[in-house]
Amino acid sequence: MIEFRNVTKMLGGRAVLDGVSFHVEQGETFVIVGSSGVGKSVTLKHMVRLFRPDEGEVLVDGESISRATGSRLEKMREQFGYLFQGGALLAWLTVAENVALPLREKTALSNDEILKRVRETLKLVGLENDGHKHPSEISGGMQKRAGLARAIVRQARIVLYDEPTSGLDPVTSRAIDALIEGMRRELGVTSVVVTHDLHSALSIGARIAMLHGGKMIECAAPEDFVRSSRPEVRAFLESQFITKRGAWERIIQ
Amino acid sequence: MNLRAVGKAALLLALAAAGIRFIYRKRCRIEVYASMYVYGIKSLGVITVVAVFTGMILALNTGIAMRDFHQEAHIGTAVMVSMLREMGPFMTGLILAACVGSAMAAQLGTMVVSEEIAALEIMSIDPIRFLVMPRLMAMCVMTPLLSFYTCIMGVIGGGIVGKQLLDVPWDIYFDNALRWAKNKDLFVGMFKAFLFGVIITTVSCYEGFATTHGAVGVGAATRKAVIICFLAILITGLLVTGLFYY
Ligand SMILES: Nc1ncnc2c1ncn2[C@@H]1O[C@H](COP(=O)(O)OP(=O)(O)O)[C@@H](O)[C@H]1O
């Protein structure tokens, strides 16, 4: 589905990604973890060609998106929904107009249908009463959820989430996890989730990958990820008290 | 601004102009009207003040000089011709560069920094068509109109000074002003203003899009946009005057 082949990317004079290779299977939820500034967002941006690799290639369905241009690139990007780390809502539109934007600009749906879809999607993320507000009038967590609504409103095949639960309360975070899992189960959506939240990583991830020093140092199913002997992985797990016996089994179920 | 940047800005302008073909869409037109209101109508206040004062200063200066030869009744002509040819478009251009150009650069720069532009790209919404085209259309229409308005207000301002300080009656003042107003001056002035509108939009949007380094970068982009607009307006003004009157 999505494949990284030896991707190297230099930013600010250092290799943020240094020969990273992995692939995301169709219909799977792939989780990327790692400390701040390690290149998780950069990795996601390569998948939609907001960045192009200096070396290597990014393939989507076997076709190189790093080399695609013009209408071909547009076609390939249309399969993606993308939740930005900061929400990236247009400031002069209301929440509902932001969510409606991809439908208005890129589909031939009638106005009534668009409004209906927007209402349903806002309900999914718990913003049904805030559609008329502007992004500056809602909290950071709500902006994130509005961004999430915009990312999924077109029912894309692949959705990329950049820290969907950071800045959210635990209850809402679990609801977002359930939303991502539900879309996978019911619509077969492929998801790539960047997160610091070990609880979501373990409960929704089919595989969890850890970035460190420009390399992907671990990539395993949750059961194996929690048993990894890599010191960076251990530190990450211990920081969120997942090493206690029985704690992680309950989350993964 | 090096040659490469000039090339890129020209490309931006070409793409935005090509985007005008989407004007048949209702949503597009609404964006254009909204931009006209924000960048044109909302600038009326400051433009009125500057225009009236420009006219008053012109009238006073020429009036004092001409009074020595008892020709102060002709200040109407002087004010009208200089407003139409130079001061109208020039003042409008400078004001719009300062208020509108800076606003555009800051807004687009902020959108780059907060990844809103990237979000548009991923949604396959062309930022140039979506953001630059309506601004370009609005400025191409509004700058000449505002320039015309500046001329009228300047002439009125000159009339006030003539009446109050130089004892030139209204009817003589306006009679002189209108008798020597040529269509050519009007059209060259409006053409200049049109070019200024294009320059302000292109430069400001280009600098906004080229923003890097967060909030500091937005400040830098805004400052750079205004400076380049000022310079480009001065140079273009000189070139157009040379082209039509030399
Ligand atoms: N547009 C850019 N220009 C230069 N450096 C960048 C850019 N985007 C990200 N970086 C750098 O790449 C590194 C990884 O950033 P990022 O992927 O955003 O981290 P995170 O893993 O926290 O999401 C950081 O050191 C950042 O400074």
Ligand SMILES: [Mg+2]
């Ligand atoms: Mg990030």
